[in-house]
Amino acid sequence: MSKEMLNALNALEQEKGISKEFVVEALEVALVSAYKRNYNQAQNVEVEFDLKKGNIHVYSVKEVVDVVYDSRLEVGIEEALDLNKAYELGDKIRFEVTPKDFGRIAAQTAKQVIMQRVREAERNIIYNEFIAYENDIMQGIVERQDHRYIYVNLGKIEAVLSKQEQIPNEVYKPHDRIKVYVTKVENTSKGPQIFVSRSHPDLLKRLFEQEVPEIYDGVVEIVSIAREAGDRAKVAVRSREEHIDPVGTCVGPKGQRVQAIVNELKGENMDIVEWDADPATYIGNALNPAQVVSVTFNEAAGSCLVVVPDYQLSLAIGKRGQNARLAAKLTGYKIDIKSETDMEAITMAKEEVGLEKDVEYAEVIETIESQEQELNEEEIIESVEDLDTEFDEISIDDDVEEGNLDAESAEELIELAEERDGMED
Known part of the structure; x- marks a missing residue:
């Protein structure tokens, strides 16, 4: 097994970029757990992997004591001195306890550890690759969708496009090529998770950088963007050089540059204004x-x-x-x-x-x-002063029936009288 193990570690280091020392360290910890499961002892066990020969050794570490109470953890001073006259009380001595059939257990454990480390390494490689695209634009292919997300294939990984980040009324079909803005890259326990957007204002900024060389070079600057995704957007631009028209530069010959962006955003209207x-x-x-x-x-x-x-x-x-x-x-x-x-x-x-x-x-x-308001208050006071009767003497029903007063006017008189009483109080 020793040669096969070393060859596997060397190939892993060359192909995946995972160092042998990193895998061996994890392997030694895993073998201690495997020894405990199979031999019911691991409190004082150490596993050592020989990187030169590929051999695996299991050692039981015991403390030198005067009186032995637990032979699994302790060794007497007399036995220790027989091994080496230099041992003293409190020293640690390693005794090799490698089982004869431990090679089979080690091989199974090594396989599991290596597979785990390969997955972790691949996740880290993908994360490090895509974290560089955070706040940038990428092109992907629509794979599938469910009630929460649209899944966009970016090559080595699938990104998720939530409903809030989609352009309203835009229809996404499998195999459609779309440009998305990477809003966030997370390294989760299940692997890298990439969130993308089609409605983010910075998507518009990146599209202009792709279509307008002057913006990419910094000659023309996008100062501000206001966008209602799928409907209309306004982009304020300015030129760092007097002889360059920023609006005309962004529009392009016969509107070709801005039209390419409008087509990518499925007909979203674009107003380019000068800052x-x-x-x-x-x-x-x-x-x-x-x-x-x-x-x-x-x-x-x-x-x-x-x-x-x-x-x-x-x-x-x-x-x-x-x-x-x-x-x-x-x-x-x-x-x-x-x-x-x-x-x-x-x-x-x-x-x-x-x-x-x-x-x-x-x-x-x-x-x-x-x-x-002052005029209204004066009118109320005058109206109240003109009343010949007290509030409790007003008969709304009688006056309305006789035709002397309509119901609406009667209600107003009551309100005026009530306000008058409040003022007098």
């Missing part, structure tokens, strides 16, 4: 294709009021508010969009309540509402 150091200009670009008349900021609240032409209000807001929502994600500002007509009404309201023109829109509304 600008001026927030007002940047927000105006982000709201494309709508035109922007003016932008007013409230820095404290991190918001802004955008004025657009009346006929472009719906275009600026977008279907179900999508355009405004994506623009807000892209720029980092809360965006309130008003038409020019609405803005004129607000300006008139400012003049009526005596506020300065540069007062924030929210403060205008607050002032108007407070004044309206």
Whole structure:
């Protein structure tokens, strides 16, 4: 067995990259357990593997004592001195106890240990290979799917694509080639586990890096991405060189570059806008294709009021508010969009309540509402003072039947009277 064992260890080291010392160390521990199972003794047993000859030796380690109480664990001082005059009390002596049939047990144990170490090594190799692709893009083949995941073959391992990471309404069929973004690589007890995504915004970033050499080289930079996977996305770009148009570079000749990305994402609409150091200009670009008349900021609240032409209000807001929502994600500002007509009404309201023109829109509304509340309270007081009868003298049914008072007006009179009584109290 010795030659076969050494040959197996050498082949393992060359093919799998697993060192012989690493396997032997595990093998010695496993052989101790095997000895205990088969011979019911392992408290003081050591197993030694000879790397030169491939032989396996089992030793029983005993302590030198004056009086022996357990011959399995102890050896008397007189017997120890017969072996070697240098032994003293407390020394450890190894006695070889290798069973004659231990070779068969060792071979079975060695096979199990080697198989286990091979599996562990393969897992580590795969993990080390794919951890380099974390936060990067890979191409895979759809293998199968169940109620939780779609399984994507990446070559040496299957990655999982959860429902939350899929593009809505996208249909995945077996053998489809798709590009996925590796979000996380875990080394679990069952082996490496790779999680991928099709809806992550960084998937879009990596696709642009693949299709646009200027982005890959760093000449054009993607500043921000706002994406609603499967429907629409906005990408803000800027150029590090003045003579290069960042938007035109990303679009490509006849739109070829951006069209390749749209095709990969199954028709997801793509808006590429130019980033600008001026927030007002940047927000105006982000709201494309709508035109922007003016932008007013409230820095404290991190918001802004955008004025657009009346006929472009719906275009600026977008279907179900999508355009405004994506623009807000892209720029980092809360965006309130008003038409020019609405803005004129607000300006008139400012003049009526005596506020300065540069007062924030929210403060205008607050002032108007407070004044309206004061007017309502005055009307209530006047109405209550005009009442000729006390609340308990009002007969709703009689007045309604006689046609002097409708039910709704009667209810209002009761409410006014109740409020009057509260004020008097």
